[in-house]
Amino acid sequence: MRILKTCFSKSWGGLEIYSLTTILKLRERGLNPTLFSLKDAPITKEAKARHINTVTIDNAGYINPSGIKKTIALMKKENFDIIHCATSKDLWLVTPALKLARLNAPLLMTKHMGSYVVKKDLLHRFIYKRLDYALAISNVIAKNLVDTTPLNPDKIKLLHNGIDTKFFDPAKYDGNKVRSEFGIKDDELLIGMTARFSPGKGHEEFIEAAQILCKEYNNLKFIIVGKASRGEDDYEIEIKDAARQSGIGEKIIFTGFRKDIPDILAAMDIFVFPSHAEAFGIALIEAFSMAKPSVCSASDGVLDIAVNEATSLLFEKQSANDLASKLKRLIDDGYLREKLGANARQRAVEHFDIEIFTDKLIAIYKEALNEK
Structure with missing residues (x-):
C-alpha cells in the first residue's frame, strides 16, 4: 500500500x-x-x-x-x-x-x-x-x-x-535519577505537569493550587516541564514571574525542554493535566502509561482518556481551588494514588497503545x- x-x-x-x-x-x-x-x-x-x-x-x-x-x-x-x-x-x-x-x-x-x-x-x-x-x-x-x-x-x-506503552513502561525507569538531580527528598511528594508554555495549558491554576497546598503541607515540591511555543516566550516569562512572586518559588522547579520524559514522569508522585480545552492529551496518556495517578481538568478531549475516580480525579477547569482540593485527596491517601496509577497504566495499554x-x-x- x-x-x-x-x-x-x-x-x-x-x-x-x-x-x-x-x-x-x-x-x-x-x-x-x-x-x-x-x-x-x-x-x-x-x-x-x-x-x-x-x-x-x-x-x-x-x-x-x-x-x-x-x-x-x-x-x-x-x-x-x-x-x-x-x-x-x-x-x-x-x-x-x-x-x-x-x-x-x-x-x-x-x-x-x-x-x-x-x-x-x-x-x-x-x-x-x-x-x-x-x-x-x-x-x-x-x-x-x-x-x-x-x-x-x-x-x-x-x-x-x-503512544508506545512499551517505551513508557514504569518497570524500565528509576525516578531517583531525576529526584536526585533536583534535590527532591525521599519524604517529599513531587507534583508535576508536562506541557509547552502556551495560554490555556493551565500553568496559572497549577501555581495557584501549589500556593494553596503549601499553606498546609511542607513536604511538597512542584515541577513544570516544557518550553514556550513559537512566538509565546512572553507567556513563559509571565508564568515564571508568577512563580517567583507566589511566595513558594523555591518549591517550584522549571526544567525547560526535556527529552527524558519517562524519567521525569517516573520521578513524579502525582501528575496534573490542567489544560482548559485540550483536543486529546498525549502528555496525559504518557503519564497513564507510566502508572501515574492524575488530577485532570474535566473538559474536552480529556474526557476520552480519564475516568473519574478510576484513573484520575477530575476538577473544574480553571479552578485552582478545586484542583487543590483534588490534589489534597491524593496527597493524603497513598492507597488511592497507587490504585489510580495502576488503573491508568492498564487503560493506557488496553486503549491507547x-x-x-x-x-x-x-x-x-x-x-x-x-x-x-
Whole structure:
C-alpha cells in the first residue's frame, strides 16, 4: 500500500511529531509511506534524519496554482493508493490536484484541533466533498467537525492517538535519577505537569493550587516541564514571574525542554493535566502509561482518556481551588494514588497503545480502498 502523508506545517509540535510517528509505524508494518511537506520545515529535516521517503514543496498557501501543478505531477508519477492529510489546510492543495488529475485514490484527513470558524460555504463544500473520511482524535473534535464543516457524520471516524506503552513502561525507569538531580527528598511528594508554555495549558491554576497546598503541607515540591511555543516566550516569562512572586518559588522547579520524559514522569508522585480545552492529551496518556495517578481538568478531549475516580480525579477547569482540593485527596491517601496509577497504566495499554492506533488506521485505509 503506497501512502502519501501530507503535512504542510512550518511548526514543530505534537501534530508534526505524531505525523512522523504514524509514518514510522506504517513503515514497520510493511507499507510504503511518503511524506509531502514544506522544503525548510522542521518536520522535513526530522523526516530526512530518520530516512523517511520525503518530497517537498516551497509553499502551500490556500491559493497555489504552481503547488497544485506539482502535486498533480507527483500523484500521477507515484500512483499512491491512499492520500492522508495531517490538517484541513492541506486539502486546499490536495483536493484540487486530485480533481484536476482525475485520480480516484481515497482521501483522508486527521483533525487534531477544533475550529471556531464555520466552513460550510460553496468553496468549502467543494474542498471537503472529495474527502472519504475525516479522522477525529477525540469525541469533542468529531463534534466540532459536524458543527463546522459540510461533512456528513458517516464520513467522520473516531481514532484516538496512541503512544508506545512499551517505551513508557514504569518497570524500565528509576525516578531517583531525576529526584536526585533536583534535590527532591525521599519524604517529599513531587507534583508535576508536562506541557509547552502556551495560554490555556493551565500553568496559572497549577501555581495557584501549589500556593494553596503549601499553606498546609511542607513536604511538597512542584515541577513544570516544557518550553514556550513559537512566538509565546512572553507567556513563559509571565508564568515564571508568577512563580517567583507566589511566595513558594523555591518549591517550584522549571526544567525547560526535556527529552527524558519517562524519567521525569517516573520521578513524579502525582501528575496534573490542567489544560482548559485540550483536543486529546498525549502528555496525559504518557503519564497513564507510566502508572501515574492524575488530577485532570474535566473538559474536552480529556474526557476520552480519564475516568473519574478510576484513573484520575477530575476538577473544574480553571479552578485552582478545586484542583487543590483534588490534589489534597491524593496527597493524603497513598492507597488511592497507587490504585489510580495502576488503573491508568492498564487503560493506557488496553486503549491507547500505538499498535492499537496503527491497527485501526490500516483498517480504515483498507475500508476506504474497498469502497472505491
